[in-house]
Amino acid sequence: MAKPKDNPNYKVVAENRRARFDYAIEDDLECGIILEGSEVKSLREGGANIAESYANVEDGELWLVNSYIAPYEQAKTFAHEEKRKRKLLVSKKELANLWNATQRKGMTLVPLVLYFNHKGIAKLKIGIAKGKKAHDKRETAAKRDWNRQKQRLLKDHG
Numbered sequence: 001m002a003k004p005k006d007n008p009n010y011k012v013v014a015e016n017r018r019a020r021f022d023y024a025i026e027d028d029l030e031c032g033i034i035l036e037g038s039e040v041k042s043l044r045e046g047g048a049n050i051a052e053s054y055a056n057v058e059d060g061e062l063w064l065v066n067s068y069i070a071p072y073e074q075a076k077t078f079a080h081e082e083k084r085k086r087k088l089l090v091s092k093k094e095l096a097n098l099w100n101a102t103q104r105k106g107m108t109l110v111p112l113v114l115y116f117n118h119k120g121i122a123k124l125k126i127g128i129a130k131g132k133k134a135h136d137k138r139e140t141a142a143k144r145d146w147n148r149q150k151q152r153l154l155k156d157h158g
Helices: 037-044 092-103 134-157
Strands: 011-015 023-033 054-058 061-065 086-089 108-116 122-131
Touching (some): 023 108, 037 108, 092 108
Antiparallel strands (some): 054 061, 054 108, 108 122
């Protein structure tokens, strides 16, 4: 995700770099996330991990499960739970589409990027993905290696 040069509020906090390797991402969606005050302050310091987390539709609500937000040192009395379930905010229509994708089509909701948008509001980009098989992963790695080698050759002979 490219950082706009003119915007001081935009900041990527956590990125799930393995997601594109492990999953074939078919679509992505930006959603809001309900956070406590100490969580927001911890995110501003960059203390988060979404690598092992996933999103889930339960009881007509979208939840982010198993995401880690580091404890905020100055909030000792009102500290947050680090790996709690966090509610994600999407429209009813998008929620229906996500439920349909996960329940009927067997897709997975994978968090891709946790960031602050240009208004300084925490957002999460989730991907609607299908798990890759081992041979698909090898194919992706081979393609990536070939593209690197091609760039190297073009640079040397160019």
